[in-house]
Amino acid sequence: MKPYLREKSAFSFEEIPEKTCFEAGYLVTKNSGWRRARPVIDKDKCVMCLQCYLYCPDGVISESDNNICIDYDFCKGCGICGKICKAGAIKMEAEV
Amino acid sequence: MSVTAKNLSREEFFYGHKACPGCGGSLAVRNALKVLGKNAVAVLPAGCMSAVGFNFPQLCFGNNAIISTFAGTASMLTGIEAALRIRGCDFTAVGFAGDGGTADIGIQALSGAIDRGDNIIYICYDNEAYMNTGIQKSGLTPFGAKTTTTPAGENIRGNIRPKKNMFEIAAAHGIPYAATATVGYMTDFLNKVEKASRIKGTKYIHVIAPCPSGWGIPESDTVEVAREIVDCGLWYLAEFYEGEFKVTHTPKEFTSVENYLKKQGRFKHLTAEDIKIIESSRDKKWEKIRKEWV
Amino acid sequence: MASKFLSGNEAFAEGIRLARPQVVAAYPITPQTTVVERLAEMAEDKSLDCEFIHVESEHSALSCAMGASAGGVRTFTATSSQGLLYMAECLYYASGGRFPIVMMNANRSTALPWNIYGDQRDSLSQLDCGWIQVYAGSAQEALDLALMSYRIAEDKNVSLPIMVNLDGFILTHTYEQVDIPTAEQADKFLPEFETDNKFDFDEPKNMAFSAGPEYNYAFKIKHHNAMINSSAVIKKAEGEFYEIFGRKYTGLIEEYKTDDAEYIIITLGSIGGLCFEAADKFREKGIKAGVIRIRYMRPFPREEICAAVKNAKAVGVLEKDISFGNEGTVFTNVNSALQSLDRHIPSYNFIGGLGGKSILPSDIEEIFNKIILGTEGPASTDRINFIGTEVQA
Numbered sequence: 120m121k122p123y124l125r126e127k128s129a130f131s132f133e134e135i136p137e138k139t140c141f142e143a144g145y146l147v148t149k150n151s152g153w154r155r156a157r158p159v160i161d162k163d164k165c166v167m168c169l170q171c172y173l174y175c176p177d178g179v180i181s182e183s184d185n186n187i188c189i190d191y192d193f194c195k196g197c198g199i200c201g202k203i204c205k206a207g208a209i210k211m212e213a214e215v
Numbered sequence: 216m217s218v219t220a221k222n223l224s225r226e227e228f229f230y231g232h233k234a235c236p237g238c239g240g241s242l243a244v245r246n247a248l249k250v251l252g253k254n255a256v257a258v259l260p261a262g263c264m265s266a267v268g269f270n271f272p273q274l275c276f277g278n279n280a281i282i283s284t285f286a287g288t289a290s291m292l293t294g295i296e297a298a299l300r301i302r303g304c305d306f307t308a309v310g311f312a313g314d315g316g317t318a319d320i321g322i323q324a325l326s327g328a329i330d331r332g333d334n335i336i337y338i339c340y341d342n343e344a345y346m347n348t349g350i351q352k353s354g355l356t357p358f359g360a361k362t363t364t365t366p367a368g369e370n371i372r373g374n375i376r377p378k379k380n381m382f383e384i385a386a387a388h389g390i391p392y393a394a395t396a397t398v399g400y401m402t403d404f405l406n407k408v409e410k411a412s413r414i415k416g417t418k419y420i421h422v423i424a425p426c427p428s429g430w431g432i433p434e435s436d437t438v439e440v441a442r443e444i445v446d447c448g449l450w451y452l453a454e455f456y457e458g459e460f461k462v463t464h465t466p467k468e469f470t471s472v473e474n475y476l477k478k479q480g481r482f483k484h485l486t487a488e489d490i491k492i493i494e495s496s497r498d499k500k501w502e503k504i505r506k507e508w509v
Numbered sequence: 510m511a512s513k514f515l516s517g518n519e520a521f522a523e524g525i526r527l528a529r530p531q532v533v534a535a536y537p538i539t540p541q542t543t544v545v546e547r548l549a550e551m552a553e554d555k556s557l558d559c560e561f562i563h564v565e566s567e568h569s570a571l572s573c574a575m576g577a578s579a580g581g582v583r584t585f586t587a588t589s590s591q592g593l594l595y596m597a598e599c600l601y602y603a604s605g606g607r608f609p610i611v612m613m614n615a616n617r618s619t620a621l622p623w624n625i626y627g628d629q630r631d632s633l634s635q636l637d638c639g640w641i642q643v644y645a646g647s648a649q650e651a652l653d654l655a656l657m658s659y660r661i662a663e664d665k666n667v668s669l670p671i672m673v674n675l676d677g678f679i680l681t682h683t684y685e686q687v688d689i690p691t692a693e694q695a696d697k698f699l700p701e702f703e704t705d706n707k708f709d710f711d712e713p714k715n716m717a718f719s720a721g722p723e724y725n726y727a728f729k730i731k732h733h734n735a736m737i738n739s740s741a742v743i744k745k746a747e748g749e750f751y752e753i754f755g756r757k758y759t760g761l762i763e764e765y766k767t768d769d770a771e772y773i774i775i776t777l778g779s780i781g782g783l784c785f786e787a788a789d790k791f792r793e794k795g796i797k798a799g800v801i802r803i804r805y806m807r808p809f810p811r812e813e814i815c816a817a818v819k820n821a822k823a824v825g826v827l828e829k830d831i832s833f834g835n836e837g838t839v840f841t842n843v844n845s846a847l848q849s850l851d852r853h854i855p856s857y858n859f860i861g862g863l864g865g866k867s868i869l870p871s872d873i874e875e876i877f878n879k880i881i882l883g884t885e886g887p888a889s890t891d892r893i894n895f896i897g898t899e900v901q902a
Binding site: 120130132135137139140141142143144 | 605713715718727
């Protein structure tokens with residue numbers, strides 16, 4: 120199961136679990152604020168080699184309907200995808 | 216069928232974690248779990264991956280996962296494997312420990328697990344120092360590297376000892392399967408993980424996983440540097456299986472060791488003489504590999 | 510029910526066989542060894558259906574037990590002295606993780622100087638590790654505690670590990686006639702292991718995680734509350750134990766003639782029996798002597814001790830322990846409890862048995878004499894006394 124953002128992010132004393140055992144993949148915060156630059160895909164240049172997907176440390180790049188998608192909620196903007204892309208289809212654009 | 220980017224499971228299990236941008240360790244953990252699938256039960260000792268992945272209520276593993284004590288990755292895996300087998304579960308017990316957690320504080324428990332032949336996969340993500348605590352020397356820090364406990368000064372130029380050879384230490388136990396890998400050659404690594412998952416007994420995989428802040432490289436260069444360490448011959452891709460060593464990738468010609476070292480902040484201080492020492496130790500190792508591991 | 514002549518360790522192993530742990534992980538250390546040797550034999554002859562794991566250290570023994578517990582099975586380990594100290598990190602981890610592991614500890618002196626004989630410095634140094642701690646007084650009690658411990662540890666209001674302490678050699682290696690319950694009786698008393706603190710393949714879990722300052726305190730308070738809850742669970746388990754097995758246990762402490770007692774020895778472990786005999790001798794002389802044998806050091810029996818000393822003019826705490834630079838740890842704990850009384854009872858510390866030095870009946874009589882003298886105040890009896898020696902603290 121892919122971890123995902125949950126609605127409930129704060130816990131009262133009673134709601135805090137008794138044991139250190141809790142639902143797997145429970146996310147309450149995003150990572151988008153870490154990013155200084157964002158990867159942007161040039162669809163025309165992309166050859167769907169999936170190397171960006173394979174080498175993303177955060178797993179935020181996915182393939183859907185023959186398109187590469189990036190989950191900007193969790194992309195930290197490391198730029199590995201931009202470097203790895205032989206087709207030059209990923210450009211890092213500064214966040215403003 | 217071998218694992219490729221195309222056929223790798225689209226499922227993500229390690230997601231939303233707080234690893235630094237460009238973290239090689241998180242890349243190794245993420246993809247290994249994709250190969251092992253939803254029934255993987257992961258043990259992570261105190262260290263980077265547990266620190267960035269398990270801070271209640273932000274819990275970033277989609278599969279069953281647990282933090283072990285720093286020294287206890289392998290021993291906790293042993294207990295988990297026994298219990299889930301007794302309960303008749305369909306599972307793979309896998310550990311992800313860093314270089315310090317493996318070659319220093321965790322080596323005793325790892326040796327015990329291999330000795331018992333426990334049916335587990337142990338993956339060492341090697342970023343060559345104690346990165347989580349702020350870049351201190353471990354038993355897997357290479358010769359010459361500057362860390363916060365092996366500063367490069369006038370008297371001593373960084374770490375004076377070579378890297379411990381964990382791959383061959385694991386192999387010396389007569390382990391069913393051991394392998395080396397790098398996050399720079401991902402499919403090679405993932406196919407080794409896949410192969411390990413089909414072998415009964417203890418499996419050890421040692422994967423080089425650069426740490427941008429600890430190595431002094433840009434965040435975007437993790438993969439490139441993780442390739443270059445193999446291309447220049449300072450790391451090798453190999454397997455130990457059925458009692459035999461085998462290299463899985465032989466560079467025809469080594470790229471420049473100096474280029475590899477000099478692009479990293481931790482090696483900036485090295486002299487031409489230091490680099491010669493590193494080159495000659497590489498050559499000696501490869502002479503042996505070429506003679507004995509074909 | 511069979512009756513056999515067994516050592517404390519062997520009796521404990523019989524209790525563990527009846528409790529049916531599925532994973533046993535242990536590393537050898539004197540004087541714990543015979544309990545795990547018996548268990549290895551039981552695993553071999555299949556009278557205990559368990560995985561016996563030969564770990565390479567005590568740290569791994571408990572780490573492995575935690576893994577097995579998180580995997581959802583009942584687990585057992587045993588250790589002693591240096592071994593207990595070597596696994597200290599895992600002690601805190603197991604209780605914080607709320608894994609209901611049962612561990613036997615053969616109480617033994619701690620190095621340096623090296624010494625394999627019994628004292629209680631090992632376990633008493635770990636009072637704060639968050640485990641329930643119980644001290645057996647006899648081989649029969651050891652066997653019964655092996656069974657009862659799982660019942661208490663696994664209770665959903667507790668979910669904590671339990672350390673069952675047996676005095677090294679004096680209890681672990683001394684033989685006595687022991688009643689061994691039948692498997693049917695044991696199964697009636699101890700249900701199969703169930704926990705929600707485990708991996709789940711339908712609803713996966715992340716376990717043994719971190720919690721920052723915002724949430725960490727809550728886990729600690731819940732841990733403390735569970736320990737407090739265990740007191741009632743212990744009494745309930747003992748009640749049901751009595752119904753099935755006919756042997757009565759008395760909760761956190763065992764009282765011997767304390768009702769009207771004016772002079773009381775408070776102690777723990779197998780030395781209790783000698784203290785009971787000494788109390789009888791003083792009673793023959795018309796002196797109202799009594800004994801409190803602490804069974805559980807955690808949760809600490811504050812209320813029980815306060816109730817038991819209601820008629821006391823002075824008390825003495827006899828223990829095989831010293832916290833260097835202060836006093837015996839049991840003494841500190843008892844004094845803290847006595848603070849909640851509305852009157853002052855003079856209390857004295859008697860430290861004996863360190864490194865296995867014998868505590869003789871004459872030593873205990875001497876302790877009673879000093880307690881009696883002590884009613885006159887600290888001028889007559891030293892606050893801390895090293896018994897059986899000429900040495901003064």
